[in-house]
Amino acid sequence: MTGFPRYAIYFAAGADSALSRFGTELLGYDACTGNELPFPDDALRVARDWRDISSDPRKYGFHATLKAPMTLAHGKSEADLMAACATFAGKARPIPTIRPVVDSISGFIAVIPAEPVATLQELAADCVREFDDFRAALRAEDRARRKPEKLSERQRDYLDRWGYPYVMEEFRFHMTLTGRLDSDRRRPILEMLRARFAALGLDTLTIDRIALFKQDDAKVRFRIIGEWALTR
Structure with missing residues (x-):
């Protein structure tokens, strides 16, 4: 069983934003x-x-x-992680801006960039590297849960090195709205979600913050426990 509590570093739109309302309602x-x-x-x-x-x-x-969900390494505390988030956010960096669209990705539907954005890939890679000291080593049962036999060789290497296979050039930014759907079911749902998203009039999305999410145990959902604006 995965250890708890678990922490993750995500992008989440501001609570009062149209995008946040769009996602939380759905x-x-x-x-x-x-x-x-x-x-x-x-x-x-x-x-x-x-x-x-x-x-x-x-x-x-x-x-x-x-930075994918992780159990804290021995000797690391929640307060330490929150301080590291503040330090990370305080480092000046290019702030990515994407053109968001709703589309299918690996069988599920999500808000994704219309085209690749190099600064976004760099931001995600920085998060993976800079917070890795906080991650407890991947346990055998957690590795097996990722079905490494279905991953590419590079993804397996990343799973073993970083605890998650979809990092670095394998990273694809996505704000998920559904589970996996077969193509017949996906089509009408995708049309509905695209219509709802179009009503937002959101032509660009700036990835200008990080949020620390926490899951106390397997029976509860993740909650936001801290947010930090990135420094330009």
């Missing part, structure tokens, strides 16, 4: 407050089982992964 969960939310009528119209479709991303809250 997931039925607000990671800032820990509150459950009613699902939108149009989501329920297109899929009566919307609660099930959105159940996997609901566990984590609306986010994009920068």
